[in-house]
Amino acid sequence: MDKGSNEVLLEIMGLHKEYDGITALENINLSIKKGEVVVALGPSGCGKSTLLRCLNGLESIQGGDIKFRNKSLINKDVNWQEIRQHIGMVFQSYDLFPHMTVMENILLGPIKVQKRNKFEVMEQAKQLLDRVGLLERLNSYPRQLSGGQKQRIAIVRALCMNPDIMLFDEVTASLDPEMVREVLEVILGLAKQGMTMVIVTHEMSFAQAVADKIVFIDKGSICEISEPDVFFTNPETERAKHFLNIFQY
Amino acid sequence: MNLNWQFIMDSLPLYREAGWTTLKLGFLGILISLIIGFVCSIVLYFKVKVLKSIVQVYIELSRNTPLLIQLFFLYFGLTKLGIALSENACAIIGLSFLGGSYMAEAYRSGLEAISKTQIESGLSIGLNKAQLVRYVIFPQAFSVSMPSLGANCIFLLKETSIVGAISVVDLMNITKDLIGMYYQTFEALFMLVAVYVVIILPLSLLLTWLERKVRYAEFGN
Amino acid sequence: MQSLGISVLFKGMNMQRLFDGLLVTAKIAFISIVIGSFLGIVLGVIWTSKSKWIRSVCRIYLEVFRIIPILVWLFIMYFGVTTALNLHVSGEITSIIVFTLWGAAEMGDIVRGALESLPKHQIESGKAIGLSFWGLYRYILIPQAIRRMLPGAINLATRMVKTTSLVVLIGVIDVIKVGQQIIEFSRLEVPTASFWVYGFVFILYFIICYPLSMLAKRLENKWNG
Numbered sequence: 158m159d160k161g162s163n164e165v166l167l168e169i170m171g172l173h174k175e176y177d178g179i180t181a182l183e184n185i186n187l188s189i190k191k192g193e194v195v196v197a198l199g200p201s202g203c204g205k206s207t208l209l210r211c212l213n214g215l216e217s218i219q220g221g222d223i224k225f226r227n228k229s230l231i232n233k234d235v236n237w238q239e240i241r242q243h244i245g246m247v248f249q250s251y252d253l254f255p256h257m258t259v260m261e262n263i264l265l266g267p268i269k270v271q272k273r274n275k276f277e278v279m280e281q282a283k284q285l286l287d288r289v290g291l292l293e294r295l296n297s298y299p300r301q302l303s304g305g306q307k308q309r310i311a312i313v314r315a316l317c318m319n320p321d322i323m324l325f326d327e328v329t330a331s332l333d334p335e336m337v338r339e340v341l342e343v344i345l346g347l348a349k350q351g352m353t354m355v356i357v358t359h360e361m362s363f364a365q366a367v368a369d370k371i372v373f374i375d376k377g378s379i380c381e382i383s384e385p386d387v388f389f390t391n392p393e394t395e396r397a398k399h400f401l402n403i404f405q406y
Numbered sequence: 407m408n409l410n411w412q413f414i415m416d417s418l419p420l421y422r423e424a425g426w427t428t429l430k431l432g433f434l435g436i437l438i439s440l441i442i443g444f445v446c447s448i449v450l451y452f453k454v455k456v457l458k459s460i461v462q463v464y465i466e467l468s469r470n471t472p473l474l475i476q477l478f479f480l481y482f483g484l485t486k487l488g489i490a491l492s493e494n495a496c497a498i499i500g501l502s503f504l505g506g507s508y509m510a511e512a513y514r515s516g517l518e519a520i521s522k523t524q525i526e527s528g529l530s531i532g533l534n535k536a537q538l539v540r541y542v543i544f545p546q547a548f549s550v551s552m553p554s555l556g557a558n559c560i561f562l563l564k565e566t567s568i569v570g571a572i573s574v575v576d577l578m579n580i581t582k583d584l585i586g587m588y589y590q591t592f593e594a595l596f597m598l599v600a601v602y603v604v605i606i607l608p609l610s611l612l613l614t615w616l617e618r619k620v621r622y623a624e625f626g627n
Numbered sequence: 628m629q630s631l632g633i634s635v636l637f638k639g640m641n642m643q644r645l646f647d648g649l650l651v652t653a654k655i656a657f658i659s660i661v662i663g664s665f666l667g668i669v670l671g672v673i674w675t676s677k678s679k680w681i682r683s684v685c686r687i688y689l690e691v692f693r694i695i696p697i698l699v700w701l702f703i704m705y706f707g708v709t710t711a712l713n714l715h716v717s718g719e720i721t722s723i724i725v726f727t728l729w730g731a732a733e734m735g736d737i738v739r740g741a742l743e744s745l746p747k748h749q750i751e752s753g754k755a756i757g758l759s760f761w762g763l764y765r766y767i768l769i770p771q772a773i774r775r776m777l778p779g780a781i782n783l784a785t786r787m788v789k790t791t792s793l794v795v796l797i798g799v800i801d802v803i804k805v806g807q808q809i810i811e812f813s814r815l816e817v818p819t820a821s822f823w824v825y826g827f828v829f830i831l832y833f834i835i836c837y838p839l840s841m842l843a844k845r846l847e848n849k850w851n852g
Contacts, residue, residue: 213529215529215530237529238533239532241532242531245530246530252525252526252527254524254528254541254546255546256545256549259495264534265541266531266533270531270532270533271531271532311527314531315530315531318531409690461729466837466840469831469840470785470837471789471833472791472792472793472832474792474793474795474803475792475825475828475829475832476829477831478803478828479822479825479826482810482825483821483823483825484822485821486820488821490754497717498778535792560693564697567696567698567699568698573798578698578796581702582702586705591706591707591710592711593700595703598699599699599703601694602695602699603694606693606694610690610693
């Protein structure tokens, strides 16, 4: 694994987010280096998904700053269409476009947004599909696929934009248990290749396996940032201990 | 009941012509309705200021008044204010005024059926607003709206039966004339029903088939 | 006098006459809606039968009204049936018959849809506690179905009210006919009479139909939203 780079890709400084006066995230400080895999953990409703959505401009923020490659993303005139090509995102509800085939789903962004050459993109798409084991489904419609297959396609759709960083928002939360693994393995594979990722998940052993850094969020603020081995064996804060205990029988 | 087939044969050209009139008026009415409805639904969906209120008032006025009164008002009422329109023009305007609001509702229900997560997915691959509408929102909304749009087409075609009231030479007027002049009541009514069945039944079957096809082909996750 | 065209509405007994005409329209609508709804509910229950034959007959009955315009049905009843049976039936009776039959067909479809949309286990658990056929409908199905069908039923009523405007075309002296008489009568004095009279009738229909469709929309949002 190449984790040698020290280039900071994404930097969050004093981020503050509220909905109608109710604070959702407070004073979030976090920097993500190139090649790093950051996993955000925390109880439901703690704000970890909201944080991820802020990073992709799906939520507005009320204070602080987010810098992507040293450029602030909180300006009014930030071109999000441009930024989002570099920040891939995969959602819990997979949300493939139901009226398009797998291939059309994947090609839409690269061809219409990035104006890339169709054949070149198709080659890349095929390689990626092959890597997630779904090459033979390229002409299927989403309704013909299982949840796990759809989610793997959604990952390919985001990857085919050649993003610098990938955001995963509870991507296994609505999958049947037997399909969770096939999706997590794809993400693990990406980590091995050195993809920069921010992952929100409830899969603890997966988090331990994939993360370079665990960020524990509770009640809208970061309680603890640790190495995974430290976090899972000997967390610093009481709140993290309490959280981890819930997962043990 | 014995029908006078000779009379029916003789009246055939009259009904054919009136049937064409009905089809032409219906077709134009439907076409303009689809356009009006489309524009209105866009205004409502994107909550365009001022225009939105105008569209809402239009939709309520159009949906809560009978076509017959709309036609009388257009044809007899407005003429008196110096706006003279031919009966055919009135018929098309009336049908479009009525149909526009129905089509708008049909489109709107389709647009509202698109989930927020679909839109976010589109945004996350960098689509701009126009691309989002073009590639993600419209194709899906159209599939959802299809059945209602189809039902509205049939509804409007049937409503053309009313334009005879403003002296358009349509199927109803011909029938009334034939009954009044020749007392061939059954023959005239038989032809009237036959022509409407010929016009509407195939369309109705086609739409049922299309609806099934669209529903099972495009959706169902 | 042209600028005061609106005065035609208030001259003499005109307003009174217009409302008398409206009453005729309202009566036709009311009777048809009440009888039609009742027949429709019966039809809807029959429609949920398992027999393919019964279902097909119900379906054809509805499609006959969906394919042939109501005005054509009014013509068939008014001109055809009276000629065939050689007896005179007034326009009012004719329109009540046609609207009732049409209303029953549409109402039947609404009721069928509502009943069929109820989850199957509701019927099963009703049977499981030993309810009879009627008990099942009385206590389990109808109360739940009403919520699902009321918005549609109100919309149907609105449509029926709007469609009553057609009765003028088979010689009923309804609000439109009265309006036409007024226009005819004041043609010379008030040339713009048709603008005001038809405008007034337009508003009258709106005043009746708008609250109904608002109510339907509200119920729909409340129960199905």
